[in-house]
Every structure is written in structure tokens, then in C-alpha cells.
Amino acid sequence: MGTQVIPVIFVTGIVLATIGLGMYGTRLSRTTSDFYVAGRGVGAFWNSSAITGEYLSAASFMGIAGMLMKYGYDVLWYAVGYSAGFLVLLLFIAAPLRRFGAYTIPDFAHGRLDSIGMRKVAVAFVLAIGFFYMMPQLKGAGITLAQLFGSPYWVGVVLVGGVVAVNVVIGGMKGLTLVQAFQHWVKQFAIMVPLFVIVSVTGTGVGATLTAAERVGGTDPVPAVSQDLTAHWPAGGAVAFTSDGTIVPRTDTRATLTRAPGATSPSPASRRVTLSAGTPFRAAKGERLVFAESVSATIRAGTTMPNVIDGRSWSRPFGAMTARFGDRYALLYTVSLLVALLCGTAGLPHILVRFYTNPDGRRARLSTLMVVVFTSLFYVFPAAWGALGRTFVPSLYANGSTDLAILKLPEQVMAAAGSPLAGAVLVGVMSAGAFAAFMTTFSGLLMSVASTFAHDIYARIMHPKARASARLTAFQIAAAGCAAIAICLALLIEEFDINLLVGWVFAIAASTFFPLLLMGVWHRGLTPAGAVTGMLAGGAGSIGSVIYSMLVELGVAAAPAPLIGVLTHQPAIWTVPLAIGLMFAVSRATRSSVPANARLIMLRLHAPEQLGLRPE
Amino acid sequence: MGSKLDVHGEEFIRVLVRRQLGLSCSVAALLVAALGAVLLMNRFQPSVMSTRLLGLPVSWWTVGVGAFPVLVGLAWVYLRRSGDFEDEAIGMVDIATLPPREANGSHPGKVR
Numbered sequence: 001m002g003t004q005v006i007p008v009i010f011v012t013g014i015v016l017a018t019i020g021l022g023m024y025g026t027r028l029s030r031t032t033s034d035f036y037v038a039g040r041g042v043g044a045f046w047n048s049s050a051i052t053g054e055y056l057s058a059a060s061f062m063g064i065a066g067m068l069m070k071y072g073y074d075v076l077w078y079a080v081g082y083s084a085g086f087l088v089l090l091l092f093i094a095a096p097l098r099r100f101g102a103y104t105i106p107d108f109a110h111g112r113l114d115s116i117g118m119r120k121v122a123v124a125f126v127l128a129i130g131f132f133y134m135m136p137q138l139k140g141a142g143i144t145l146a147q148l149f150g151s152p153y154w155v156g157v158v159l160v161g162g163v164v165a166v167n168v169v170i171g172g173m174k175g176l177t178l179v180q181a182f183q184h185w186v187k188q189f190a191i192m193v194p195l196f197v198i199v200s201v202t203g204t205g206v207g208a209t210l211t212a213a214e215r216v217g218g219t220d221p222v223p224a225v226s227q228d229l230t231a232h233w234p235a236g237g238a239v240a241f242t243s244d245g246t247i248v249p250r251t252d253t254r255a256t257l258t259r260a261p262g263a264t265s266p267s268p269a270s271r272r273v274t275l276s277a278g279t280p281f282r283a284a285k286g287e288r289l290v291f292a293e294s295v296s297a298t299i300r301a302g303t304t305m306p307n308v309i310d311g312r313s314w315s316r317p318f319g320a321m322t323a324r325f326g327d328r329y330a331l332l333y334t335v336s337l338l339v340a341l342l343c344g345t346a347g348l349p350h351i352l353v354r355f356y357t358n359p360d361g362r363r364a365r366l367s368t369l370m371v372v373v374f375t376s377l378f379y380v381f382p383a384a385w386g387a388l389g390r391t392f393v394p395s396l397y398a399n400g401s402t403d404l405a406i407l408k409l410p411e412q413v414m415a416a417a418g419s420p421l422a423g424a425v426l427v428g429v430m431s432a433g434a435f436a437a438f439m440t441t442f443s444g445l446l447m448s449v450a451s452t453f454a455h456d457i458y459a460r461i462m463h464p465k466a467r468a469s470a471r472l473t474a475f476q477i478a479a480a481g482c483a484a485i486a487i488c489l490a491l492l493i494e495e496f497d498i499n500l501l502v503g504w505v506f507a508i509a510a511s512t513f514f515p516l517l518l519m520g521v522w523h524r525g526l527t528p529a530g531a532v533t534g535m536l537a538g539g540a541g542s543i544g545s546v547i548y549s550m551l552v553e554l555g556v557a558a559a560p561a562p563l564i565g566v567l568t569h570q571p572a573i574w575t576v577p578l579a580i581g582l583m584f585a586v587s588r589a590t591r592s593s594v595p596a597n598a599r600l601i602m603l604r605l606h607a608p609e610q611l612g613l614r615p616e
Numbered sequence: 617m618g619s620k621l622d623v624h625g626e627e628f629i630r631v632l633v634r635r636q637l638g639l640s641c642s643v644a645a646l647l648v649a650a651l652g653a654v655l656l657m658n659r660f661q662p663s664v665m666s667t668r669l670l671g672l673p674v675s676w677w678t679v680g681v682g683a684f685p686v687l688v689g690l691a692w693v694y695l696r697r698s699g700d701f702e703d704e705a706i707g708m709v710d711i712a713t714l715p716p717r718e719a720n721g722s723h724p725g726k727v728r
Contacts, residue, residue, distance in 0.1 A: 076679040080651075080687075087647060087687050091640040091694060207671015316666070317658035317675055331659050338651060362702070365695050372691045376684035383680050522637055599629060606632045608702040611623060612715055 003424035007148050010428030014186065014435045015163055021179045022167035044363050048370035050177045051354045053184030055082075055345075055371075056378060057133075057441035058140030059502035061187055061434055064379070066403035067499050068386025069396070070307075071321035072314035074334065075386070078503075079379035081338050085345025086375060090368040093346050095361035096521040096605040103356060104448070105349045105513060106456040112520045114595040115528040116461070121535055123456050125512045126349045128543070129505060130449035131486060133348075134442055136501040138490035140403075141438040147404055148431055157490045160435070164443040165483035168450065169476045176443055177357070183436035184374070190433025191381045194410055194426040198388065201417045206384070210315065213390040217242070218311025222304050223394055230298045231399040233291050236554055238307065238400065240288040245303030247283065249275045254292040256555065257283070290555070299398055307397040314390070325562040325569070332573070333566050337503070340572035344506030347513035350444035353451070360609045385409065392416075403498060406430050446483055453478035500553075504546040511538030511575035519583045521605055524598050530587030538579025545571035620710035628709065635701055643694045650686055654678050 060082060068075040102108050105126060110119035138157045145156030167179065199205075204212060216222060222242055233239070239247060258270045273289075275281045280300065283289060299306065313319045318330035325333065345351065358364035389396065389405030393412050396402045407430050414423025454475035459466050466474070493501075512535045519526045519534070545568040551557035552565075560568065567574060587594075595601070607613050621628040657665050658675055665675040672680075 073675065073679075076676070080679055080683045083684065084647065084651075084687055087691050088644065090691055091644050095698070205671065207668070210672055210676065315673070315676075316662070331655065334655060362699060365698065369688075369691045369695050373688055376688055380681060380684060522633065524633075599626070600624075602633060603624070603629050606629070606636060607623070608706055610706055611709060613623065 003420055004149075006421075006424040007428040007431045010432040011145075011148070011435055014183075014432040014439075015159075017182070018163060018167060018179055018439055021182055022170065022176070024178065044358070044367045044370060046177060046181045047354065047357055048367040048374060049181035049184045051351060051367065051371050052374040052378070053180035053182075053187070053436075053440045054354065054444035055348075055351055055375070055441070056184065056187050056437055057502065058137050058434065058437050059499055060378070060382070061191065061437035062140060062144075062403045062406055063499040063502065064382035065385035065389065065405050066396075066401075067321070068383050069389040069402040069405050070309075070400070072309070072319050073317050074319050074321040076383055077334060077338060078341065079382060081341025082345065083372065083375040083379050085342050086368055086372045088342050089346040089351075090365060090372065093352070093517050093521060094355055094364045094368040097352065097517065098355045098358050098364035099361040099607070099609070100601075100605055101356070103353070103455055104451055105352055105517075106452065106460075108520065109516060109531070110460070112595075112601060113526065113528045113531055114597065118528055118531060119456060119460065121532055122513075122516070123452055125508075125535065125539060126452045126456075127449060128539075129347075129349060129509055129512075130445050130452070131482075131489060132501070132508070133350075133505045134445045134449070134486040135490045135493050136498040137438045137442040137445070138486060139493055140434070140498055141442075142490065143403070144407070144431065144434050144438075147407060148427075154491055157487055160438050160442060161483050161487040161490070164439050164446060165480055168443055168446050168479045168483075176447060180440045180444065183440045186436040187433045188374070188378055190429050190436075191378060191385075191406075194429050195381055195384055195388075197422075197426060198410060198413050199384075201413055202388070202392075204388075209384060209387050209391070213387040214311040214315040216311050216390055216394065217308050217314070220311075222308045225299050225301050225303050225305055225395075225398070227301050228298050229301075229395060229398055230296065231401070232294070232296045233399045234294045235291060237294070238288055238290045239283075239299075239398070240307050241283045241285060241304070242306065242308060243285045243304040245283055245306065246280045246300040247275075247289070247297050247303075248280050248300065249277060249295050249297040251277050251295060253295040253297075256290045256292065258288045258290070259286060292555070305394050305397055307400060308394060325565040329562055329566045333570055336566065336570035336573035339576055340503065340507040340510050340570060343510035343514040343572065343576055344508075346517065347509030347511075348506075349452075349509075349513065350441075350448040352513070352517075353448050354444075362608075388413075407434070442486075446479060446486070449482045450475055450479035453482065504542075504549075507546065507570070507572045507575070508539065508542045510572050511542040511579050515576065515579035515583055519580065519587075523584070523587070524602050525587050525591065525594055526583060526598075527587045527590045527593045527595075529590040529593060530583045530585075533586045534579040534581075534583030537582050538575045541575040541578055542571050545569075545575070621708050622713045623709045624713060628705075631708070632705055635705075636698060639694065639697050639701065643690050647687075647690055650683075654683075 064075060064078050067078065097108065100108055100111065102111055106119045106122035109122035110116060138161055141160035142153040142156040145151050145159065146153050168176065199209070253275050255273050255275060256270060257273045309320045318327060318334070322333040322337070323330040355364050358367055385406050389402065389409050393405060393408045396405060396408060407427055410426035410430060411420075411423045414420060414426060454471060458474040458478075459471045463470070515534050515538055516531055519531065548557060549569045552559055559565065603613060621631070654675075665678075666673045668674075669677060
């Protein structure tokens, strides 16, 4: 019992440090400009730390390791893609966006195309992306706290949501810059140092770690459940039996039983079954049970650990994740995922708003370069956590909770080495890192959504003559309101998968804001009609695909043909070119409505500051 | 560059946008080529990519480790080149066409 207090201390520490730094930052924040974009005077190192801090969300800190543990090699592309997204941002967006000099993306859309309609469309997508992205962050907080302290799901959601809302309301962005820079380094420390401790305890090098992970379900059999394992599955949760096994549900539950191809049985490939409370259900090798409702159940000792894919396909390219619609389409799936990650980063509103805090275009480039360095330093580590997780905490496979690998691994390894105290400290460090991840990303998103309400909707569309103090009040009310909405939404989505949600947000951002910014910055002939058509088509295509895929995952819609499956599960490969192509074609057709000041704006976007062309 | 350019003229903005976009596209092409090469090797030369170096297959080295220095290297090259080009662009401008400056500002044409 004693050691369980240690992670609580770490989590309390990170929450208090967040509040303290936010309040300290507030004293530096005075004007509206300070409030929104930190007065544009933040140094490159701090700004890069803050951007990276804001970017590394629950999906990066917990999700990549968890997904890699589950699916293997293919997940490495996530890490590279998340980092490479900033290279694309550097190449095409960073300096011009800073030189344009506006507070928010809707400001850019409005100013670049001289159209209030553009502002409204951009506002709609900021809100859609923002709320969509906030939910999985809060969900991560809920399940982590539930795991660590056995608290109900809503406690973590409300705690993290509430702390961040208070910080944003009182501090604005100046407070946040400090907080986020600090939390970035907390995350970097947490993903790196405990890993070194664990590796020195297990005594495995890089190659040996991978070989050990590969051997699970490869040359060695998948381990059997050593004692009865009780776990919770959300609706849609699956148990894939790799040998005959027994599961006992606590409550009556409906499920679908499917049979892997090749299994010999007279029963049809897929049928509905009802499991009765307390009655053992025998499943045969190759059978897969998908629960229609959330359920707690016990897997009997002796059953081979379910849901573990074989070691060979785990360690090879084009495995279970990318070949989910068949090996033929695995390359297409990977490429489309990469398009979403590379282009999506450059379309995230909460990241883009940070570029206004650089003093000039060149320093915007320099801080983006530093972000590429910082993210690279971070993203080499999650894979090692995932590989170690496969060897040391296979019990997480049972109900698909591999996202918790980074919390469970230190506990398990250190307990086996006879030092549970050290294990508790490491779990504390990892929990602090996880909380830093939820809080930074959530606060950045809340900031961008709330400033969209206060700045774009209230100050620019509703009351253009509102005074600064009225705008600040509007911002604070918006921040509190948006946090409350996000908390309510997050309470409804306990059963959805974090990683899938975040990957889909990238696809939506890549199909809407990335094309707008790319074309807005480089194509002088862009017209409002072209930009709107492209964004709406890209947005409709990507959001429609995402919703369709969610319905398929939940079993509401029928599974599509494999090619359609790939193109809706990872839509970026067609939605991004569609949006860009439509922007180009429609702009050509509506040539006469190119904004009159387009040339001047191009000059403002691209001319170096030293020429003194800007009034600032 | 023979005669200097009017900062508000058609030619200056065209040179500025073309050169910068050309540079960005070249670096992006290198990125796509690097990622594409790994993807295609994974698909069509799996035995090469599963060769082990120091215990780790080439496929893991390239994506899990090697990709990151490549990203940083490309970013560095772009940062240098784009900065150099901007200095060059400042030198192309006819100073007489620039807007007037405050008395304490350094002369724009002489920066760096």
C-alpha cells in the first residue's frame, strides 16, 4: 500500500507545478496581444519547447508505445510521420505564416482572401478539429487515473479539464508558454530516463530487446494466462483466441463470434452469441469474440493470452495494422497514413497559432528546426517501450489496453527485480509525463478553440468595435464554456480508441487547413470560391470517411470492399489532392475574383523583414 | 543581376516566390524520395531489409532510428539555403523604392 502513494505525489506535483507556473506567467501577461500570442517576443528555445510540448499529446506519449506493442513495425511510421510533419511545416508554412502576422488561422483565411465568408468556414473547421482532438486527451486522463488509483473514469476527465481551464482563463498564452515548455521537458525526461533504468535492470540491448519481443509468438509460444485474469472490455472490445480457451463474463452480454479463415468448424463464419453471467464460455483456437456492450470478464488460467499477433508478422513491415484490409493494400495504407501525418501537422490550428509568437520569419524557421530536433529526440524512444512491453507485460493484450504499457512496464520489471519502491518512483515519473501530455495538448486546443470564439466570432464577426477588456472577458467565458463542453463530450466517448481518434484528426486537418495554407501562401491566383470549395470537399471527404469507418468499427455499417476500406480508413491519400486540386481548378475558373491586393499580400508573406515593408 | 528591382514590382515578387518555392519543393522531394525508398525496399526487397546489423533489422534501423537525423539534416539545409537566398533578395532591391524608415533604424540594404 505504501508505495502506491508515490505516483499520487508525482501527479499532484505536476498539477501544482502547472498551476504555479501558469500564475507566474500571468504576472507577465498584460495586454490583449500578450494574452493571445505571448507578445511575440518568446525566444526560439522556449517557443520550440512550448510548440513541442503542445504537440506531444497522449497519443504520442502513451499511444505509440501501446500501438507498437500491439501491431509492431508499422507503428514506427507514426513516430517518423509526426516528426516529419514539422519538416513540411518548415518548408511551406512557417516563415510566411509568421510574416503575414495574424492571431489565428481564421485571421489568415479572412485577411489573405479578403472574405468574411472564409473566416466563417475556417472557424467551423477550427472548432471541429479542436473539439475532436480534445476528447481523446481527456479520455487519456480518465483511463490513466482510473488505472493508477482505481478512481472512476470521470475523475481524471474533470480534474485535468478543470485545472487546464483555470490556467487558460487566468493566464492566456503567456502563462501557457512557460507551462508548456516546462511540460515538454518533463515528457522528454520521462520517456527517456526510466527507459534507461529499465534496460539496465533487464540487461537487454537494443537488438536483444527486439529479438525477445519477436520470439513471443514466434519461436516461443505466446504465454498462457498464469492465474485467472479479470479485465474490463469496452463495447467493441475483442478477444482473439490463439488456442482453445475459456472466458467467464460477470454480466450477461451479447457478442459476435467470428472464425479465422482456415479454422475447421461446421458453424458459419460469423454468428451472434449471448454469454451468460458466471457461465464459462469455451472458445476454440482461431475464434474471435467481439463484445456488443461493455463487460467485465475473467479469462481462465491456462488460456493462451488472447490478442497477441505472431512474432514474425509483428516485427515485419506490412503487418496487422497496415494489412488490415489485405496484404495487397498494405503499401497503399502506409502511404496514405504518411500523407495524413506529414500534411496534418501543418494543419493543426493549435500548433499554427504558435508561429505568431516568433519575432520574425527567420526565427519562425529556426524554432521549427528546433522542433524537428526536439520531436526527433522524443520519438526514438516510444518504440523501445512498446517492444519491452511485448516481452514483459503481455497481460495488457487481453483487453487491448496496451496504451498502459508505459505505466505497467516499470512496475512489473522493478517488482521482478525485487525493488517495488524504485518501480513506484518510475511509475510516478511516467504518470507525471502522461499528465504533462494531456494537460499541454488540451490547454493548447482549449486556447485555440476559445480564442476562436472570443476573437473570430465575438470580436470580428459580432462586435467589431468591442473594447479590449470586453474581448478579454469574452475569451475567459469562452474558455470556461469550451472546457465544460469538452469535458461533457469526453464523458460520452469512454469506449472509443485514443489512437484512432488522433490519427483521424490529422487526416481532417491535412484535408482542410493544410491545403488552405499551402495554396494561400504560394498561389497568388487563389480565390475565395476556390479556397472554400477545396476546404469543404476535403473536409467532407475526410470527415465522411472517418465517420463511416467509426460505424464500421462499431459494427453498425457493413464492412466495405477492401479498397474502399483502405480509402475510408486512411482517406488522406485522396482527400488532400482533391482539396488542393479543387482549389486550383475553381480558382482558375473564378479568376476575376482574385483579391485586388493579392500581389501586396504575397510580398508581405515572402519579403524578408529587413526590407521594412511591414508596419509593425 | 544587372539592374536593381522595384520592391513593389512584378519581377521582385515573382523571383522571391519562385526561388523559395523551388527550394522548398526540392527539399520536400528529397524527403519523399527517402521515405519512398524505404517503403519500396520493404515491399520489394524484404530480405535485404530484414538483414540484421548489430542485432536490429535494417528496416527497424531506417525507420526507427535513421529517419530522424535525415529529417534534421534536411531541415538544416533548408534553413541555411532559404536564409542565404533572402540575403541575396535584399541585395536585389532598388533601395530608392523602399518605404522610408525611422531615423534610428539601420539601413535595410546593408543588413548582414
